[in-house]
Each structure stands twice: as structure tokens, then as C-alpha cells.
Amino acid sequence: GAGVSQSPSNKVTEKGKDVELRCDPISGHTALYWYRQSLGQGLEFLIYFQGNSAPDKSGLPSDRFSAERTGGSVSTLTIQRTQQEDSAVYLCASSWEGLAESYNEQFFGPGTRLTVL
Amino acid sequence: GQNIDQPTEMTATEGAIVQINCTYQTSGFNGLFWYQQHAGEAPTFLSYNVLDGLEEKGRFSSFLSRSKGYSYLLLKELQMKDSASYLCAVRVRQAGTALIFGKGTTLSVSS
Numbered sequence: 001g002a003g004v005s006q007s008p009s010n011k012v013t014e015k016g017k018d019v020e021l022r023c024d025p026i027s028g029h030t031a032l033y034w035y036r037q038s039l040g041q042g043l044e045f046l047i048y049f050q051g052n053s054a055p056d057k058s059g060l061p062s063d064r065f066s067a068e069r070t071g072g073s074v075s076t077l078t079i080q081r082t083q084q085e086d087s088a089v090y091l092c093a094s095s096w097e098g099l100a101e102s103y104n105e106q107f108f109g110p111g112t113r114l115t116v117l
Numbered sequence: 118g119q120n121i122d123q124p125t126e127m128t129a130t131e132g133a134i135v136q137i138n139c140t141y142q143t144s145g146f147n148g149l150f151w152y153q154q155h156a157g158e159a160p161t162f163l164s165y166n167v168l169d170g171l172e173e174k175g176r177f178s179s180f181l182s183r184s185k186g187y188s189y190l191l192l193k194e195l196q197m198k199d200s201a202s203y204l205c206a207v208r209v210r211q212a213g214t215a216l217i218f219g220k221g222t223t224l225s226v227s228s
Contacts (some may be wrong), residue, residue, distance in 0.1 A: 033215055042121075043160070043204065043218040056213055091159065097214060105212045108159035
């Protein structure tokens with residue numbers, strides 16, 4: 001498809017288990033972002049990949065969270081030893097990063113709703 | 118720190134005009150975005166301002182005053198389908214191109 005896709009759309013897991021969330025960005029987009037949206041809260045930045053540069057991990061809430069981006073395309077967000085406070089919608093976005101000061105509209109995927117019991 | 122404020126909820130009627138305000142306190146400001154998010158769906162881009170002034174796009178307009186740390190989104194000729202959350206987001210240089218979002222304003226349009 002032409003848009004950002006994410007899988008699974010819903011994930012229910014038990015506290016303490018590990019989960020992997022997948023994001024397929026728009027083809028040709030060089031930048032990929034992960035955000036999470038908790039109930040009643042704004043989107044919270046987690047991590048950002050740009051081309052071959054080292055990712056910006058400044059938004060990751062703890063060392064239980066990690067992410068990879070393989071081949072400059074697909075990304076996986078991994079949450080280890082999940083906790084109930086990890087329950088949220090995890091959104092992925094991608095953009096084409098041309099000039100440093102350019103527009104850089106981010107296109108969002110539909111999200112993965114994670115519920116930790 | 119970075120802080121973005123917008124009203125939690127607003128209501129309006131079909132055909133009316135509504136203005137959603139956003140104030141921000143950030144360092145290294147590098148652009149302000151407005152996104153629309155319908156319940157259960159992904160945010161979709163509405164507008165982008167980096168210079169002071171008004172950007173108009175159909176029924177939607179966005180204004181920015183960098184000196185005041187203030188923006189608004191103006192929606193004209195409201196339709197029922199405009200009922201959604203409207204997210205104000207700021208890009209700061211220290212964060213590359215990642216966005217810092219406000220908590221969003223939920224707009225309810227009634228007939």
C-alpha cells in the first residue's frame with residue numbers, strides 16, 4: 001500500500017512478557033519515528049531513525065524499550081518485561097528528509113493498541 | 118523544558134467558525150504543525166507554520182506568532198465530520214525532526 005502500515009493492530013499480553021511491534025514506512029522515506037499515545041495524553045516521542053545515522057533514543061522511557069530499523073526500511077519496537085503502564089497506542093510515522101530546514105511532513109500509521117494485563 | 122498547551126475540549130455547531138489556540142514554551146523552535154485525529158485513527162497532517170503569519174488552506178487556516186509562542190487553528194464552515202481531536206506539535210532543533218505534541222483538543226460539532 002501507499003501508506004505507513006503497522007502490525008499487529010491490537011496486542012494483548014501479560015505483564016512480564018516481551019512484545020514486538022512492527023512498522024513498514026512509506027517507500028522512499030528516510031526518516032522513521034515511534035510515538036506512543038496513552039489515554040488522555042498527547043503523543044509522546046520515543047525514538048527517531050534518519051538514514052544511516054545513529055538513532056535518537058532520547059524519548060525511550062526505560063531500557064526495557066528498544067528499536068531497530070533494518071535496511072533503512074522496516075522497524076521493530078521491542079518492549080521487554082512489559083508493565084501495565086506500557087499500555088498505550090504505539091504509532092509509527094515516516095517522512096522524507098530532504099533539506100535540513102524543509103517541510104518534513106510526517107505520515108502516521110494506524111497504530112498498535114497494546115494492552116498489558 | 119518543553120511545554121505545549123491547548124484546551125482539552127471545545128464544542129461548536131455546524132456552519133460555525135471555531136478557533137483552537139495553542140501556546141508553547143520551547144527552545145530551538147523550528148516549526149509548528151497541526152494534525153487532525155479522528156477517534157481510533159492515525160493523525161493526519163493539516164498545516165505547517167515556521168514564519169509568522171497566516172497560512173490558509175481551504176476551510177482551515179493556521180496562524181503563528183513566534184514572539185508570543187502562540188498559534189491557532191481556524192476552522193470555517195464547520196461540518197459534522199470535523200469532530201475530531203486537533204493536535205498542536207512543535208519541532209525543535211535539538212530533537213532533529215521529531216515532534217513534541219500537545220495533549221490535543223477534542224472538538225465536538227453538533228447540528
